[in-house]
Amino acid sequence: MEILGIDVGGTTIKAALVSDTGEIRQASKVTIPTIDERDAVINTIVDLVAQFPTAEKVGVSFPGVIQGKGYLRTAGALRSMFKIDLYAELTQLITKPLAILNDANAATLAEQAVGDAKDVDNYILFALGTGVGGGLVINGQLYAGKHGMAGEFGFQSMNPYHETNEMDYSLSFEGSLVFGLIRNYELATGRNVNRDAKQVFEAAEAGDAVAASVVERFYLSLAHGILNAVMMIDPELILIAGGVTNRSTFLEELLTTLDIVMSDLLRYQDIELPPIKLAKMKADAGIVGAAQYAKTTL
Incomplete structure (x- = not known):
């Protein structure tokens, strides 16, 4: 099974397919057009999902405090994303099973998947x-x-x-x-x-x-x-x-x-x-952890 891991940062969004063993392939990186436009962030995520049609599930790592399935109580440097139900927004535009989690939690799960944990x-x-x-x-x-x-x-x-x-x-x-x-x-x-x-x-x-x-x-x-x-x-x-x-x-x-x-x-x-x-995982921790979260929760 291949799962799409997406890692949203303050200025860029990274995505890649992740195998069952945590191997990354077909990586992509996009600069967010403007961090003050919530539509730009959402549309960038949607566009990235479309670039990986073989992915069976999608995991998204996002900064901030995330409640429930994907309500952004806070969103790090992405101030325009505060208090948005990201899960509700994305599931209107993405048909694949979707899971969203905090970026530090994604890094934590990445270590469980392929690191020292x-x-x-x-x-x-x-x-x-x-x-x-x-x-x-x-x-x-x-x-x-x-x-x-x-x-x-x-x-x-x-x-x-x-x-x-x-x-x-x-x-x-x-x-x-x-x-x-x-x-x-x-x-x-x-x-x-x-x-x-x-x-x-x-x-x-x-x-x-x-x-x-x-x-x-x-x-x-x-x-x-x-x-x-x-x-x-x-x-x-x-x-x-x-x-x-x-x-x-x-x-x-x-x-x-x-x-x-x-x-x-x-x-x-x-x-x-x-x-x-x-921690063993470095720049790819968000992608791998998001994929691991989707794999285990969806």
């Missing part, structure tokens, strides 16, 4: 990017929660007792790349690094004390976010996804920080962490 019943994926998202599988099944918000790890409060409420001290604003690492460095220095986290890491390695402090804050926040999730869910495995995982020393630095936190805080000293690994 194969044959793992309980695991968490943290997706690090503009903010912090994620997904969780419990007893072998993707768990989205009552309102589709399960796995939104970035909403964790990192400092609820701060003296002012002017800043959002959530994990997304502390342990992510754009809203966390980059924003905190730019606020501290007044320097624009053009959303390039590599510049911050390199400045820290070159002896920039401000950059070093920001990098330390990033790892500490992420470590606490992971520990919070571990204590709530008790997973067998934790996976980390996102562009920062391309940094060769990222996992070593994160594990070192986790060791420090667990050694410093008495409550963690008898806790055994599950294995923490980098």
Whole structure:
């Protein structure tokens, strides 16, 4: 069986046929004509489906909080798509069986299909990017929660007792790349690094004390976010996804920080962490995960 996986991003939509073994073929990528036109997004998805007539089912990965079969409570950077029933819109135009899910959940399922989470019943994926998202599988099944918000790890409060409420001290604003690492460095220095986290890491390695402090804050926040999730869910495995995982020393630095936190805080000293690994699927995670979701739910 071939299933069409579609991955909707902020500016592009990617699609490909996915085999039962997770192999991708006949990939296509389209730039969204304008992110402010909901019809452009919907019509682009419909056009992509028409390009793959042999697909038996269609899975769509979409940013934001998705409720039910495909109601977009939020939609990431696609502001014009907020509060739209995407499933209802698309099923008027597409006759093939259709399934829609959140992009981080798609990445989570991709790891179950062809990554390190194969044959793992309980695991968490943290997706690090503009903010912090994620997904969780419990007893072998993707768990989205009552309102589709399960796995939104970035909403964790990192400092609820701060003296002012002017800043959002959530994990997304502390342990992510754009809203966390980059924003905190730019606020501290007044320097624009053009959303390039590599510049911050390199400045820290070159002896920039401000950059070093920001990098330390990033790892500490992420470590606490992971520990919070571990204590709530008790997973067998934790996976980390996102562009920062391309940094060769990222996992070593994160594990070192986790060791420090667990050694410093008495409550963690008898806790055994599950294995923490980098997600195997990269740019194709949304496509493969969307196809896997369609395969298992339709």
